[in-house]
Amino acid sequence: MTLSELYTPKQQEVLRYAFNHDYFMLINHGAKRTGKTVIDNDLFLYELKCVKRIATNEGVENPQYILAGANLGNLAKNVLIELTNKYGINFHMDKYNRFKLFGVLVVCTGHSKINDLSRIRGMTAYGAYINEDSLANEEVFNEIKSRCSANGARILIDTSPDQPERWLKRDYIDNPDKSIVDFHFVLDDNTFLNKRYRENIKATTPSGMFYDRDINGLWCAAEGVVYKDFNKDIHYISNLS
Ligand SMILES: Nc1ncnc2c1ncn2[C@@H]1O[C@H](COP(=O)(O)OP(=O)(O)OP(=O)(O)O)[C@@H](O)[C@H]1O
């Protein structure tokens, strides 16, 4: 099978970038059902192999990697079960929700609750994969980022769009720093979805915010006449006490 039979053109673009460049964060964002997680799941396996190579060169026997989802149930559903179905990999979780794959110790954690911080505090990671970042707590995200201090550590992220002021958009996607690369997915990018599904979803999605987010994958705010002239710098009250 060739690459073009295995992946959508957009996914191939992501792969070409990831295989040929170094980066600190690779962010796949956009509409639902567009192939963001499928490509990150495959890149996750690729990253584990890279990590093992780097760690072996450094004489580190047990490199650690962070695998984060909104919670452990989501992680199993979106990442682990998908990889088992696709490649037949069996994940043997220990009592600390860790498993070993390709010689790397993968530490699984949730990222949506502040309590999730304690799972990873203090560790040194050779990389991280953050699934569904739209549900992530910013402090947990920052902690994951800080943990990725080992040589060559990189972070894979996938997310659906939210409001444009969200921190992932404002501080990372819109950040011109070259160490952060982002790929924007729209519904029509997923050439594996049949045309009927795509047409039906388009026809039944109301125009405005839902269409812009779910079909075009845009970071847009909910519309509303009341808030039309809202300016966060003027109207936002940060502390009412
Ligand atoms: N390379 C591929 N080969 C075969 N099927 C694919 C491929 N990429 C995506 N798909 C199909 O498209 C569906 C959506 O892909 P994926 O779960 O990666 O989307 P997503 O962008 O993460 O969606 P969501 O925002 O809903 O999480 C998958 O269920 C899968 O069936």
Ligand SMILES: [Mg+2]
């Ligand atoms: Mg997904």
